[in-house]
Amino acid sequence: MSPKRSLLLSILCAASLSACAQSPSSAAEDPAADAAAPAAAQIETAPGTPEDRARKAILSINPDIRIDSIAAAPLEGFREVIVGGQALYVSDDGKYLLQGSLFDIEAKKDVTQAGVAEVRRKLLAAVPASDRIVFAPANPKYTVSVFTDVECGYCRKLHQDIAEYNKRGIAIEYLAFPRMGVGTPDYELMVSVWCSPDRRKALTDAKDGRRVPSRKCENPVASQYQLGQRVGLTGTPMIVTESGVQMPGYLPPDALLSALEQADADAAARASGG
Known part of the structure; x- marks a missing residue:
């Protein structure tokens, strides 16, 4: 070459x-994961x-x-x-x-992100609610998709404050991203979480280091892992708004609320030509 x-x-x-x-153990080494992943x-x-x-x-x-x-x-x-x-x-x-990045000097903005965000929005919109683990208030003002891993320190930190995000009107919809790859113990644990009769409790237990019974079932973990790669995930947690905008890594509850409010304001300004 x-x-x-x-x-x-x-x-x-x-x-x-x-x-x-290539992950440490690819989907090709796990027939069940390969079957779950879209071609x-x-x-x-x-x-x-x-x-x-x-x-x-x-x-x-x-x-x-x-x-x-x-x-x-x-x-x-x-x-x-x-x-x-x-x-x-x-x-x-x-x-x-x-x-x-392509920067519009006159508008003073990065115009690269609009196309990327639209692709993210479409890909995430195709994930059914039944494949997510959702922690939401009664009437959320904002909903974000969060690619998470049970071993990630900042993922655990985010989950410890899940009630605080909900109090601020933010719904957290988790997607699986086992950082060590398909077929690893990390992946198997996340499969057990997604196969649990009470996914929310199982995810909380896993993030708190408590034992989660091993389970197998038809699950979206492998396909969500691939989806994370397609939307440009470079680290967990990856927080994405409903419009496909990626937040800058882990954000505490107040900071995430402020970022979402600012994203709304920016979108309104663009719509009005400002």
Whole structure:
């Protein structure tokens, strides 16, 4: 492999964990997990279009990359390609690839995140409520999806304050992300949690270090692990708003409420042209 091709492959591996990163024990080593995980499906494009050339350019570098979106980029002459929760920019002739944030100087904002957030929103909206572990107040003002791991210190810290998040009108909807990978003891424990008759209690017990009886069932843990990779997860807990905006890591209850209020204000400003 030439140095240039190797560099481009490294770029795409960094941009798409689901295509390039291997967990300590992959889903291929666990038939049950493999059956639970959805098959990769490539996006379709009309032949001869800039979108088609962008798709072919990406797949020529790594045919295993899963592309989630191809659309017109804020940069003239380029398509925005979303892979692994990150944006890449491919020239309309399929010749050039750019990676990194695109900043609108006049508007003073990062325009890269809008496309990424929309892809996250669509992917998370497809996860049914029955596959989540939900801690919510009666009438939540905000709802966030949280990719969590039972061994993660900050995940445990967040869960210790679950009642405080709820008091502030924030519903927490947990998705599974066993950081050590599919087939590991961490993964098996999260499967036991999701297979428990009382998932909320089992998750609390696991995060508090109490024993959770081992259980097996049809479960979404492997598919949610893959989903976390697709939406660009780099660490747990990953907190994502209903509009697909990623919060900056763990936030205490008051800080998360402030961040959600600010996100609402920013969205209102954009809608009004401000």
